[in-house]
Amino acid sequence: AxxxxxxxxxxxxxxxxxxxxxxxxxxxxxxxxxWYVQYPGQHLQLLLKYFSGxxxxxxxxxxxxxxxKSKFSFNLRKPSVQWSDTAEYFCAxxxxxxxxxxxxxxxxxxxxx
Amino acid sequence: GAGVSQSPSNKxxxxxxxxxxxxxxxxxxxxxxxxxxxxxxxxEFLIYFQGNSAPDKSGLPSDRFSAxxxxxxxxxxxxxxxxxxxxxVYLCASSLDGGPNSPLHFGNGTRLTVT
Numbered sequence: 001a002x003x004x005x006x007x008x009x010x011x012x013x014x015x016x017x018x019x020x021x022x023x024x025x026x027x028x029x030x031x032x033x034x035w036y037v038q039y040p041g042q043h044l045q046l047l048l049k050y051f052s053g054x055x056x057x058x059x060x061x062x063x064x065x066x067x068x069k070s071k072f073s074f075n076l077r078k079p080s081v082q083w084s085d086t087a088e089y090f091c092a093x094x095x096x097x098x099x100x101x102x103x104x105x106x107x108x109x110x111x112x113x
Numbered sequence: 114g115a116g117v118s119q120s121p122s123n124k125x126x127x128x129x130x131x132x133x134x135x136x137x138x139x140x141x142x143x144x145x146x147x148x149x150x151x152x153x154x155x156x157e158f159l160i161y162f163q164g165n166s167a168p169d170k171s172g173l174p175s176d177r178f179s180a181x182x183x184x185x186x187x188x189x190x191x192x193x194x195x196x197x198x199x200x201x202v203y204l205c206a207s208s209l210d211g212g213p214n215s216p217l218h219f220g221n222g223t224r225l226t227v228t
Binding site: 004006032034036042043044045046049051090092094099100101102103104105106 | 116117144146148154155156157158161163169172204206211213214216217219220221222
């Protein structure tokens, strides 16, 4: 079975602060990893994804994530957050042979101006 | 362009009643997913349809839950004899072919409240 843990449930930052949201997964084989974002009042949308190759993945709006296989982690980072980054962020994993994504419980990010 | 459309956007029902939730995926998308989002619980996988293959029903929480996808397009999630614990936001998503390079496109969800 595959599972995802997001340890930060609610994060409050000031604008220009750096961001790192933790994501750890459990799966014994090859995985695809994703971060989705849900802005207030909007539907979930893909932020970035990792399939293979360079473990440092860059996504939209200046976000990046690093896949560390030995730690089963895929943490999301942004050097300087903006008020518009206020949203809920979900990490997701899909193992080979498993066609549906398994999502974490989400991290609510609040950026104060 | 048109995205994933779900209806109704909100549904309030009494305990014990049956409800039907509808999802219209993006045209041409062969893969369709249902998830449930409860407060603090993240997104819980319910069921997955891919083309003409047998659906993956492994996430359905009980036999009160069922889903159909007619003609490879519109899908209906049915909850029979609703319980208060069924209250959640039910999300539908579609992807082009269900493969690793096909991101999921989500609808806005149906917020179900069971009183």
